[in-house]
Amino acid sequence: MAAAYASSSIFRARERLVDLFQRAVVAALRTGPIPRHVAFVMDGNRRYARSLGVRVVDGHVSGYYALRRVLEILYLLGVEHVTAYAFAIDNFKRTPEEVDALMSLAQDRLIEFCEHGGVLREYGVRLVAVGNISLCPPGVQDAIRRAEEMTKDNTRAVFNLCISYASRDEITTAVNTTVNEKLASQSPTPITVADLDAHMMTARGNSPPLDIFVRTSGVLRLSDFLLWQCNEDTQIQFIRRYWPEIGLLDIIPILLDYQRKVWSKPASES
Numbered sequence: 001m002a003a004a005y006a007s008s009s010i011f012r013a014r015e016r017l018v019d020l021f022q023r024a025v026v027a028a029l030r031t032g033p034i035p036r037h038v039a040f041v042m043d044g045n046r047r048y049a050r051s052l053g054v055r056v057v058d059g060h061v062s063g064y065y066a067l068r069r070v071l072e073i074l075y076l077l078g079v080e081h082v083t084a085y086a087f088a089i090d091n092f093k094r095t096p097e098e099v100d101a102l103m104s105l106a107q108d109r110l111i112e113f114c115e116h117g118g119v120l121r122e123y124g125v126r127l128v129a130v131g132n133i134s135l136c137p138p139g140v141q142d143a144i145r146r147a148e149e150m151t152k153d154n155t156r157a158v159f160n161l162c163i164s165y166a167s168r169d170e171i172t173t174a175v176n177t178t179v180n181e182k183l184a185s186q187s188p189t190p191i192t193v194a195d196l197d198a199h200m201m202t203a204r205g206n207s208p209p210l211d212i213f214v215r216t217s218g219v220l221r222l223s224d225f226l227l228w229q230c231n232e233d234t235q236i237q238f239i240r241r242y243w244p245e246i247g248l249l250d251i252i253p254i255l256l257d258y259q260r261k262v263w264s265k266p267a268s269e270s
């Protein structure tokens, strides 16, 4: 039944209309300022699954499709850096079944992102894995290495995939590396913001400070995500819908709010 609908002319006509609407909205938004760096805490996959009475793992699979959808919209808009929180170091405390399911999802779908027809390949995006990858199973580490290799020559945009990540872990590593370099230097200088910037994991893709931090599912927490990368201008957006439900209609108000704030900022503060 579902397969028959998916191949029907009504379904194809609907898809074409959605695509036309998306392109028209993107063209309109592109006439205003576009953020350079947008990040997502993709929260609510399990609550979404429970609300539908399906398995938790299916909620995460829907979350993967939502990520694909959102990346496509943002890269069409011309956003140069997108960062997504796929797995926190703290998530290793979940049941072994759920950790395995999330790791298998990453292992299987990462390459799909980078292959012909995949969103990173289509939009010329370089994948950068951000996190303590050595904590991931060997199969996931291999998939990450392959995905980074497959996309290393893409220069139009960057996708930072935070996996086995915690901001305080990233900052601690950056401070330690910086201090060790200073101690090894003949004439050490005081540590600067630029020194620490250069040692953050997001520096691999040259990602600038965050313009917009988005968290779905109505939870008002930062969850140890990109604390260093936020600055005085970062706009925080909490939206009520679960991550798998996110789409263009959620992105439009976020972008309009960003544009309104940029336009209303006094020139002396720019």
Ligand SMILES: CC(C)=CCC/C(C)=C/CC/C(C)=C/COP(=O)(O)OP(=O)(O)O
Binding pocket: 042, 043, 044, 045, 046, 047, 048, 060, 063, 064, 067, 085, 086, 087, 088, 091, 102, 105, 106, 107, 109, 110, 161, 217
């Ligand atoms: C290949 C690839 C990168 C896939 C990404 C898939 C994806 C969206 C992963 C996010 C996993 C996660 C811990 C979501 C948070 O919701 P939650 O599980 O905490 O849900 P809850 O808040 O309802 O408990």
